[in-house]
Amino acid sequence: MLIERGANINTADYNCITPLHCTASLENPEACKWLIENGADINAVDNYGQTPLYKSIEYSHTEVIKVLIERGANINTADYNCITPLHCAASLENREACKCLIENGADINAADNYGRTPLYEFIAYSDIEITKLVIEKGANINKSDNNGSTPLHLAVGMKNKEIYKLLIENGADINAADNYGRTPLYKPIDYSDTEVIKSLIKRGAYINIADHYGITPLHYAASLKSGEAYKVLIENGAEINAVDRYGRTPLYETIAYSNIEITKLMIEKGANINKADNNSSTLLHSAVNVEDKEVYKLLIEKGANINAADNCGICKLLIAKGADINKATNNDITLLYEAVRVKDTEICWYYCTTDSRIVHSVCIGYVKTLDWRHCKSDNRCQSL
Structure with a gap:
């Protein structure tokens, strides 16, 4: 009656959702047919770039999906994230919708904003049946996403042995x-x-x-x-x-x-x-x-x-095993200098009770005696 009195069948709300979008989300294929026959735009997009077909997939209304496809819905229209109806059906684990879309010519190699084809979704949800179907239909099993990861990377990462073996058997790199x-x-x-x-x-x-x-x-x-x-x-x-x-x-x-x-x-x-x-x-x-x-x-x-020396300066000397305790680094830093710097009184004591040089050169070229204040808490050091 409203349409007969001039109502605009394609009027959209503030989210750009049309009457057909709303009807597609309901399990009412007859209402969808009536709207389409009276001029409803079957490929109108909402604020997310999604057509009424997405709504029917989202709510798993297989009969509505068929009605929309039969009456000319664009099966490969991608939303603003480059997600196609097949991506959508796969992510929702809607097996019947996937089969219907594939049988009606959905692009099985379409990539979303992440560079992922619907095959990635089937693998992510461990759907071996649909994975086999899309491979049979020509899915590119070596198509990498934006990170360079292939479907095989994903299958192995998902610990899905059945699927990764299937991919390898079908030529996955x-x-x-x-x-x-x-x-x-x-x-x-x-x-x-x-x-x-x-x-x-x-x-x-x-x-x-x-x-x-x-x-x-x-x-x-x-x-x-x-x-x-x-x-x-x-x-x-x-x-x-x-x-x-x-x-x-x-x-x-x-x-x-x-x-x-x-x-x-x-x-x-x-x-x-x-x-x-x-x-x-x-x-x-x-x-x-x-x-x-x-x-x-x-x-x-x-x-x-x-006695191996590194390029960073400090020579890691193990005195207990006979290393040269007077060996200096390329910057003239000795083990005793380093022991005092880090307040290691055990090494200081051992070092100073051996035949060692107490006075040595530091890297800037001045000759200095060691600062014993660092180990003044140790009576053995004070006795020296």
Whole structure:
């Protein structure tokens, strides 16, 4: 009656929602037909760029979806976030709507603002049936998103073994790298899933590939203390002495995180315990820095060079093992100078009761005696 009296069938509210948008959200296909037959704009968009088709998908009204498609709804219209009706149906786990859209020609490779196709949504919600369907319909399984991650990265990260195996069987690039240079192999290391790690290696994953920082899967496993992951990697040929951009091997990571078990294993497998990084710091320097006595004792027992000097200045000398206690750094800083600076009275006492130089040069070239006020609380120091 209102329309007969001149009501505008396409009048929209302040959100640009039309009568057809409202009707599409209701399970009333006949009302939708009537509005369309009387001139309703089937592709009118609201403030989000969504047509009435989105509403029918949102409320899972399959019959309304069919009515709209049959009467000319644009099946591939994207909203302002580049989300298409198929993206929408996939994110809502609306399987019937997905099938209906795909069968009617929905673009299965359309990408949203994040560069993700509907396939990403199916994987995210572990829908193996629709994943198979879109692959059969020609979905690009190697299409990467804006972060360079592929559907395989996502499937492995979601711990979805059935889907990642399906992707690989259908040609997914197992060594595709994201924007950080990381392949899907890095993902199962995060949660120490040795079964997935073995599966990826068996299917051709490069075990010694490095990311943009030179970090290999073994570096990564060591830094995360990833349970048995590092063992699987080593057993399958991971390069134990590979260096990252700082010149550090995976053994540096195990020492930094005080992981004695992995440290022992890597040494047994041939890790170079005297490998210095780009600053000439050795593994022994690292062990001393983190105050891990168990690790630095192990390193010394295995032959670590206790007199190795780094480029940063302070030479990490282990006097108990026979290191030269008078050895100075490139800046003429001795062990005694450093011991007083950090108020280490034990080293001061040991140093001063040996045949050592009490007076030494500091880096600016002046000769000074040490400031004993730093250790005045120790009676042994005062007695000197």
